Amino acid sequence: MERPRTPREEDCCGNGCSPCIFDVHKNLVKYWEERDENSPGKRNILELLSYKSFWVEETVSINDEYCFIWLVYPASESEEQIHMNVGQHIMINVDSWTRAFSPISWTATGIQLLVRIYENSCFTSKLKSIEIGERIRVRGPYGDFRYSRNSFRKIIMFGIGSGIAVFYPILKAITEDEVEDTRVHLIVGFKSIELIPLKKELQLLADYWNVNCTLQLAELAEGMKINGINVKHGRINERIVEDILGIEKSEGILVLVCGNTSFNRMLERCLKTLKLNNYHIFE
Numbered sequence: 001m002e003r004p005r006t007p008r009e010e011d012c013c014g015n016g017c018s019p020c021i022f023d024v025h026k027n028l029v030k031y032w033e034e035r036d037e038n039s040p041g042k043r044n045i046l047e048l049l050s051y052k053s054f055w056v057e058e059t060v061s062i063n064d065e066y067c068f069i070w071l072v073y074p075a076s077e078s079e080e081q082i083h084m085n086v087g088q089h090i091m092i093n094v095d096s097w098t099r100a101f102s103p104i105s106w107t108a109t110g111i112q113l114l115v116r117i118y119e120n121s122c123f124t125s126k127l128k129s130i131e132i133g134e135r136i137r138v139r140g141p142y143g144d145f146r147y148s149r150n151s152f153r154k155i156i157m158f159g160i161g162s163g164i165a166v167f168y169p170i171l172k173a174i175t176e177d178e179v180e181d182t183r184v185h186l187i188v189g190f191k192s193i194e195l196i197p198l199k200k201e202l203q204l205l206a207d208y209w210n211v212n213c214t215l216q217l218a219e220l221a222e223g224m225k226i227n228g229i230n231v232k233h234g235r236i237n238e239r240i241v242e243d244i245l246g247i248e249k250s251e252g253i254l255v256l257v258c259g260n261t262s263f264n265r266m267l268e269r270c271l272k273t274l275k276l277n278n279y280h281i282f283e
Helices: 021-034 122-127 162-174 199-206 240-245 259-272
Strands: 052-061 068-073 089-094 097-101 110-116 136-144 156-162 184-189 210-215 230-233 252-257 279-282
Touching: 068 122, 068 136, 089 122, 110 122, 110 162, 122 184, 156 162, 156 240, 162 184, 162 199, 162 210, 162 252, 184 240, 199 210, 240 259, 252 259, 259 279
Parallel strands: 156 184, 156 252, 184 210, 210 230, 252 279
Antiparallel strands: 052 068, 052 136, 068 110, 089 097, 089 136
16 A cells, blocks of 8 residues: 555645545655554445545435435456445535535445535525436535444434435344344434435334334324324424433433534534543534
8 A cells, every 4th residue: 555645735635525635645754654564355336535536426306305326436456345344434626616415325336416406506406306327426424423333322323414425334233133133222313304304214213123223203284194104293303312321321322413503513512511421413
C-alpha cells in the first residue's frame, strides 16, 4: 500500500464538507504508518480523498418525499470491490453540489441510496429527475461507528425521516447474523403513513424475534395501521424518549440517534439527564 497522496488545494470543494479531505488525509497517513502491509483483501473501489465516477443504473420514486437511486461502478477489476461498514456514509457530488448520504445497501460494485426530496432544494430536485446513465461522483466511506456482535444486550434507535437510512443496514446485519442475540427497538418518526420509505422492508425486519419497530407519525388517521409494526400518533419528543428509556437498565444498552440538528440535541439532553453513557449520534 502506497503512502496516501497529499490532496491539492483544488481537490477541496470549499463547501465545508465534514469530513474535509485534508482532515481525512491526516488520518489516512496515521493509518498507513500503523498498517500491517501484509493484510489481505481486495482493494476498495471507494477512496477517501478522491472521487470515483459511478453511473445511475436505476431510479424509483417511492412517494412524494423519497426515491431510490442505484449506482454502479462501471470499470471495476477482479481485485477490487466496495468496502463499507454499517453506519458509515459517503459523499456524493453532482454538478456543483456535494452532500453526505448513508447507503441503505451495497454490493461489490453497486450502491443503493435513499434520497429525501426537499421542497425548494435544487440538489434533491436534481437527484429526483436524474437520468439513467448520468454520472455521480462518490468518495468515502466515512464514520467511526463500529458494532461487534453481541456487544450489547439491547440497542435502541431513535431517528426521524431519512435517518432511517443509517439504521436499516445495521438492522439487516443484526437480523442476518444467526448467532446474534442482541434485541433492537427502532423508534422512527415520519409525517404520515403515506410518506414512510422502506415500509415493506421494516415489516420484514419486524418479523424477527429480536426486532421491535415503532413508528411515530405526525399525522395519523383513525384506524390506520401497519401489520407487525407499532404505529403511534405524535412526534418523538422528550416525554416519549424518557418513557422508553426510563424503564431500561443502563447496563448493556446502546442508544443510536440520527436526525436533524435539533432532534439530535434533544436526544442528547435526554440521554445525559437519564445518565445513559453508551450512545452514538450520527450527525
